[in-house]
Amino acid sequence: MDDLNDIGGDGIGGRARMCLLNMCGLPGAGKSTIARALAAHLNDNGTKRDGINIRVSVVSFDDIEKQLAMQSSSSPSPQHQEDAEGRSGGGHPTVTTGSSANLVYDAALWRAARKEAFSRLTALLTEDDEDKEGKRWERAAQAEEATEEGMIGSDTNTGTSDGYRGVRGRRYHLVIADDNFYYASMRYQVHQLARRVSAAHVQLYVEVALETAHLRNALRIGTDRVPRDALDRMAAAMEPPNLPTSRLFERTRTAVVVAAVAGDNDTAAVAVSAWERVYALWGVPPPIPATEEEREAQRLAGSAANATNAVHALDIRSRKVLSECMTAPGMAATTDPKERGRASRDLNAARKAMLDAVREAG
Structure with missing residues (x-):
């Protein structure tokens, strides 16, 4: 793996200073497990190259929805579960009775959770982290514009995993958006955010056989378990980002890994492999469209x-x-x-x- 060498400006070594990585795949693929393992691997082994630190943050969309559900009722929401009918935004069922047989889709909660997740992503990508050449002010103006569009809310630490929170002077920041992102339109929203804040954009597609996803999902406890028919609908609606017919913004930014199946050692190996591929794709920010x-x-x-x-x-x-x-x-x-x-x-x-x-x- 090549070293990070300063080329000036807001990015060095041919890479933007920030990278927004979105996970992608079915429930049970192991996205959250790999995201956490990737963060742990970097925090333990890969955060310094030539004296330059790589900071890692994880924003879990599932955890945020659960937190908001707990705020509005005594029952947490389940693992994200998309309504296969809702292409423009979809939806996830929210537990109202605590029984998996009584899942009720709460569109307002799902939208609120998603808005909050993007708020936290944006806050992490626009915070003051060794500001150079006034870039912080430029990103702040862009964030303000996005706020007016209803994308960004308040910053909060809840729902993020960040081994370097509060430490200044960290040159590089990898921010991981942990969600299913199984529609291309959802992933394009992440791409737009990366473009707006001048961050690189990479996707990590965790490939898994449907039957394997079902087996893993069956091991989940209580409301974390996605109903089998809902998982089947998600699989049928899945728009993989690594196909020749994928949208242009995905064709050069997608890394693919196959989920680990045996245990922690396999997960760690997948995380190392994932980091190698993500690092290779971590380049310059997406170009801003012409006016x-x-x-x-x-x-x-x-x-x-x-x-x-x-x-x-x-x-x-x-x-x-x-x-x-x-x-x-x-x-x-x-x-x-x-x-x-x-x-x-x-x-x-x-x-x-x-x-x-x-x-x-x-």
Whole structure:
């Protein structure tokens, strides 16, 4: 693995200073286990390279939903469980009686939990962490704009795992968003956040066979267990990020690992493998889309370049045609040199007038 070498600005070694990593996969794939193992691996072994620390934070969407459910009732919400009908946002059932047979989907709670999760992600990615060249103020302005859009709320430590909270001067920050993210539209929301705060974006897709997911899910206790039919619906609705048909923003940012099956040692090995792949994909922030004015300027510049190329091609072609006309048998047979000269001048003048008209029209 290459070292991190300073190239100045807000990123070094060809990498942004911050990286937003979203997990992806079915319930029972082992996403949360791998996320925690990855954080532990970095905190124990990989947080320093050339004296530069890599800080790790984990934001668990499931834990946040449970916390909000406990605030509103005495029963926690279950493991995230998506409504296969809800492509634009989906939903998760919330326990109202404590019985897995009485799961009721609470759309308001699910949306609130998701908003709070993105709030915490944004807070972690925009906090003052060895500010350079005023970047903190730039990110703060972007965060304020996102707040107006209803994306960001208050910062809180609850629901995050952060081995370096409160310690300043940490150059690099890996923030892990732990959720199913099984629709591409959900993952694109993460991509937009990374782009807005100038963070790199990487995805870690934990691949698992459906039957394996069912077996692991069956071992869960109480409301953490997802109903079998709901897991089946999620599997049918899953939009893997590593397919040739995946959206453009995913094609160069997705690492794939196969979940561990035997025990802690296997999980640790998967975490090490995951870190190698995530690190390799940790690059520069996603480019900011051009504004309407910039796109119009690009279109005009492209049109001007095309017009210039077209006129140039017409100029060359018309010169060739003129030369062929002057050397044609009929013209060559003309004995009066003055007549040939006059014809050549007239044709060339007409050719230039044609080129000027084309330039004017372009």
